[in-house]
Amino acid sequence: MRSKQSRNNNELVSWGVFLVVTLVLSALVWAGWSVIGHRSDAPTLTLPGKGPDTSVTVGVKDMPQSLDIRANSSDAAQRLLIDNVYETLITVDQQNQLQPGLATSWKVSDDALTYTFTIADGVTFSNGHTLDGTDVVWSLQQAVTKQYADVSDLGELASITNPDAHTVTIALTSPNPTLLRALSGRLGIVYDSEAGDTDYAKQAIGSGPFTVSKFTPAQSLTLAYSGTYHGTKAKVGTITFNQYSDEAKLNEALANGSIDMAAPATASVASAANGKENLKVSEGTTTDKVLLAFNNGTDSIMSDEKVRTTFRYLIDAAAIASSQPDSGGLLGGPISPTEPGYEDLTGLFPHDMSQVQSMTSYFGSYLTTVDFVVTEQYRSMAEAIAQQIAQVPRPTVNLEVVSDQDYAKRIQDGSWELTLMSMDGTGDAGEFVDPNSIFHYDHAAAEQAYASARAATNDQEYADRMKAYARTLSQDAASDWLYTRKCFTVASSKLSGYPTALIDTRMPLGAVAKEQ
Structure with a gap:
């Protein structure tokens, strides 16, 4: 595993940006940023750990055309990738409350113009690279300079810096009471700044409990257990999402056991599954x-x-x-x-x-x-x-x-x-x-x-x-x-640990387990 520990504090990235808002263009103009230090951008991909032998197949109604969650505002990509492959600075629980993610804690100044985040220690991307404050700053820099989806949700930024490897400071020119909420979504994803020319439409290098094993646009996505995950390891070896545009075929797949779960399911699919042996229907907010x-x-x-x-x-x-x-x-x-x-x-x-x-x-x-x-x-x-x-x-x-x-x-x-x-x-x-x-x-x-x-x-x-x-x-x-x-979830009675609320926007499956 490559390490970033050789960079001392005064060699860390410090990125300052100054925002000019024009009423005519309503555009963000960045004065510039400075990068101190240089790192190789040629990653060495590592194979994920084998993990458990169990696999789970999920039927979904829509599948993304691309895995590039940055430039593409696809709800399907966000739902499947966030919390599974990618992690965000802040996360959201089943009650829609903000919780620590890659940022283990944060402080907000009294005037709400300065946010200071503590970044988790011991986190690596699936390719073995260390994740630290440098990657956080770089990820936000990319979102702003390349005008990625929803970037305006960050508000009026003054600067983003990382004074040390595990601290990131975001300064604003005016309050943004939904900044933390924005950092719980696609804008809060932390990418590997050393990943080089990764084709994000087909690949994903994240820090979550799964990696992308196989992707067929608009058809299927297979996630594999990540042995490098810093948190509680996934309980299944693979999760495959298959698209079903026909509800009758989805009902049939649930009934014959060719898929383990449908999520989010429509009300009609949930109704068809009610009372059927070995299937459980759950409702969520x-x-x-x-x-x-x-x-x-x-x-x-x-x-x-x-x-x-x-x-x-x-x-x-x-x-x-x-x-x-x-x-x-x-x-x-x-x-x-x-x-x-x-x-x-x-x-x-x-x-x-x-x-x-x-x-x-x-x-x-x-x-x-x-x-x-x-x-x-x-x-x-x-x-x-x-x-x-x-x-x-x-x-x-x-x-x-x-x-x-x-x-x-x-x-x-x-x-x-x-x-x-x-x-x-x-x-x-x-x-x-x-x-x-x-x-x-x-x-x-x-x-x-x-x-x-x-x-x-x-x-x-x-x-x-x-x-x-x-x-x-x-x-x-x-x-x-x-x-x-x-929302509705229809799942095999052999499954446990899956979310039932907010699954129309995010579907964390790291805790899913399957009886053999």
Whole structure:
């Protein structure tokens, strides 16, 4: 194993960056960085340890086209690689709470402009190279200079340095209360700065409990036990993910035992597996929020707050939520129960036809026709909502079920009033005040509330201010938030140690065990 211990403290990497924000270009301009010391970039790949003889096969609904999680915002790649092959500075537990990852601890200054991380000792990449603060700085440098996916989530950076091998300091020019959350995802992955010309689309050199053994784009991915892993070693020798686009074939594979698990499974796959011998169905929480979105653009009747309010009283959200097999509970606002800033807002707009009658009579002939545009997956829910709207003489609903391609164009062009969609991300409520978002929502008080939340200097302050922001959005009926989705896992009764929550975003399988 090659070591970095020969580099003394004054030979470590120190990388400073200075951010210039221009309102016209909205771009990051980096003044420069300095690298002290030089290391060989020709890695010697080492074979992973053989590990246990057991193997696990997982059926998934989507498989990435590329393993390059840096430039590619593929949810599938992130779900399969993070916590299995790659590790992040911060990680997330099954309750969506931030936990130590490669950073064993961190401190935040009172003004929230300086974050100091302690990097774990004794960690190596799967090729035998030592992982330390140099690799952390280099990884963040690459994300910024090459504008990798989601890089803006890092906020306004002033500098990133590693004063010693196990300390990394990130300095900001303004607070970013979601920086730690960003470092728990793709931006927090630590790559080997010595890996040279690695083809990240096909290979992965990480520090996790598995290595990439074989990858067939959009078809399958096999992970192998890593004997160099610094933590508790994996309990199985290989894990193979196979894509199933046909639910009937996935059900058959579960029934005949050709796969050990389906995750995340759809509600229909979970229903088909219920009661079957040797299969266990588990449910878990997600941050996936299903909403009836309103086009608040000036050319849409939904730009009128009274119209939006009318629709929220008219739509029986509780009935919709209870009728959906993937519903984890009625929502009422833009933040799910496991996200910072959640408050139960379901009481703001209960289904109330008396309120609707008074409002629709007030509008007279103003409410004429609304274009309700959805994709096939939301057809049945959209039909139920259209039937609810039909309880009043106006408006008439023009329900259009279109292809994914046509849907994307219609939504982008703004030629719609209503649509059904989901938002799956911690902290994504900020999209409602983004002037470039599909919602075209313009509300000064909401913008101010969100700006205040973004200026928070500690977690409690951020949660409290996000709560206020979410209430402002919901009271103004920016959209109609229906329910939070739950996720399903169908697994052989021989399996144990697998996650059941948040598996739509990450699926750590290092603790999975299989009875022989």
